[in-house]
Amino acid sequence: MLLRHTTPDIKERKALMVNPAKTCQPIGAMYASLGVHGCLPHSHGSQGCYAYHRSALTRHYKEPVMAATSAFTEGASVFGGQANLVQAIDNIFTVYEPDVIAVHTTCLSETIGDDIPQIINKAASDGRIPDGKYVFHANTPSYVGSHVTGFANMTKAMVDYFAETDGHKKKALNLIPGYVEPADMTEIRRLASEMNIASIMFPDTSRVLNGPLTGKFKMFPQGGVTIDQLKGSGSSTGTIALGAIASAPAGLAMDSKCKVPCQVLNLPIGLLDTDLFIDAMRRMAGVNVPESIDLERGQLVDAISDWHPYLQGKRVGIVGDPDQLLAMTRFLASLDMHPVYLVTGSPAGKKFEAQLRQAVAEVPGDVRIKVPGDMFLFHQWLKNEPVDLLIGNTYAKYIARDEDIPFVRYGFPIFDRMGHSYFSSMGYRGALRLLEKMLDALLDRKDRDSSDIEFELVL
Numbered sequence: 001m002l003l004r005h006t007t008p009d010i011k012e013r014k015a016l017m018v019n020p021a022k023t024c025q026p027i028g029a030m031y032a033s034l035g036v037h038g039c040l041p042h043s044h045g046s047q048g049c050y051a052y053h054r055s056a057l058t059r060h061y062k063e064p065v066m067a068a069t070s071a072f073t074e075g076a077s078v079f080g081g082q083a084n085l086v087q088a089i090d091n092i093f094t095v096y097e098p099d100v101i102a103v104h105t106t107c108l109s110e111t112i113g114d115d116i117p118q119i120i121n122k123a124a125s126d127g128r129i130p131d132g133k134y135v136f137h138a139n140t141p142s143y144v145g146s147h148v149t150g151f152a153n154m155t156k157a158m159v160d161y162f163a164e165t166d167g168h169k170k171k172a173l174n175l176i177p178g179y180v181e182p183a184d185m186t187e188i189r190r191l192a193s194e195m196n197i198a199s200i201m202f203p204d205t206s207r208v209l210n211g212p213l214t215g216k217f218k219m220f221p222q223g224g225v226t227i228d229q230l231k232g233s234g235s236s237t238g239t240i241a242l243g244a245i246a247s248a249p250a251g252l253a254m255d256s257k258c259k260v261p262c263q264v265l266n267l268p269i270g271l272l273d274t275d276l277f278i279d280a281m282r283r284m285a286g287v288n289v290p291e292s293i294d295l296e297r298g299q300l301v302d303a304i305s306d307w308h309p310y311l312q313g314k315r316v317g318i319v320g321d322p323d324q325l326l327a328m329t330r331f332l333a334s335l336d337m338h339p340v341y342l343v344t345g346s347p348a349g350k351k352f353e354a355q356l357r358q359a360v361a362e363v364p365g366d367v368r369i370k371v372p373g374d375m376f377l378f379h380q381w382l383k384n385e386p387v388d389l390l391i392g393n394t395y396a397k398y399i400a401r402d403e404d405i406p407f408v409r410y411g412f413p414i415f416d417r418m419g420h421s422y423f424s425s426m427g428y429r430g431a432l433r434l435l436e437k438m439l440d441a442l443l444d445r446k447d448r449d450s451s452d453i454e455f456e457l458v459l
């Protein structure tokens with residue numbers, strides 16, 4: 001009963017967040033930077049921030065996360081971090097030899113007001129950036145936004161710094177996957193290649209944060225989008241940005257900078273949003289959908305129809321990042337489940353909230369939504385009226401245990417289970433995996449609570 005202090009008595013709060021459902025911007029920026037090949041993320045701030053950001057990513061992905069820091073002390077905190085960053089750039093290129101450094105700011109360097117482009121220019125004019133190497137940056141103050149906006153800002157910076165066009169179009173699509181797992185990025189790319197579509201995915205953390213153990217340490221793993229691919233992305237036929245909060249800023253920046261038309265879609269979670277993704281790729285690339293994808297879709301439809309009786313009408317509480325929350329809610333509503341409590345910690349805006357309301361328009365009864373909200377309020381709602389299933393990151397397990405609710409871990413971070421880095425929840429196959437997880441949780445509970453005469457062999 002770790003959260004036994006949570007009371008069912010709900011009071012309106014504005015200036016206080018309890019048990020937040022988000023983490024800080026630089027974590028998302030660091031994650032996005034790791035999706036560029038040969039890139040060393042650099043945290044412009046104090047060592048404490050950087051240690052926390054690295055450890056949060058390492059605990060989730062179970063991989064060493066390489067990054068550097070400007071290591072602010074009292075002097076830099078008062079006089080600014082220019083000298084630290086210029087020196088750091090020099091040291092990093094000399095010692096670690098990355099292709100590119102991705103600098104993100106922290107609360108401290110933002111409060112001081114360090115002008116990062118000016119500092120990068122100074123490093124370049126001082127000869128600290130070797131030929132053929134790059135430094136780019138994103139502003140990620142953590143007193144606004146969340147890890148999701150940090151990811152969005154760094155992904156947009158990839159477009160701002162690198163995308164270019166000579167006016168000639170190449171037959172390729174840009175795919176911006178959103179703040180998803182490395183396995184999800186692999187799955188999104190696989191669906192494109194199954195349709196014979198050449199694609200440039202950025203960022204791409206597959207084979208960076210779910211790479212093989214070879215016995216040989218590699219500072220810069222094999223995966224990640226290359227700088228040449230990022231430059232070429234400005235000549236692609238079109239861009240599909242998956243997730244309005246994490247990916248749309250980069251997709252729209254690409255459109256305005258290089259005139260590459262962008263379509264913003266929900267994450268391809270579940271049947272309907274995967275259909276929309278496949279259809280958008282089909283139309284943009286001018287190809288047909290192959291039978292292999294029809295087969296995957298048909299298998300999902302079959303599984304949904306087989307297991308619908310166990311899912312329909314189940315009340316669900318979901319706490320998660322906005323793009324995941326919206327797509328997951330739409331998926332559950334399409335299964336006739338009742339997603340009734342929906343919370344995201346990210347400040348995703350009124351338009352997002354309206355989309356979420358639209359997704360649950362046909363769910364009967366009282367549906368509660370809080371954008372941005374926290375897990376304390378989410379827990380209070382559950383105390384007032386319980387649900388049949390809870391979906392959230394590892395922090396939600398305390399609520400699930402306190403309230404004795406079946407629980408599916410989903411989102412970021414997941415510190416206490418494996419699988420999320422290797423098995424996708426995107427596309428038709430990913431939807432099968434989500435179905436399996438939800439059914440396992442619900443049916444394990446049914447088995448646990450059944451009397452001897454109700455304890456069935458076949459369900």
Ligand code: SF4
Binds near residue numbers: 025026048052106143
């Ligand atoms: S919230 Fe700000 S000070 Fe705290 S770890 Fe994140 S960037 Fe650093």
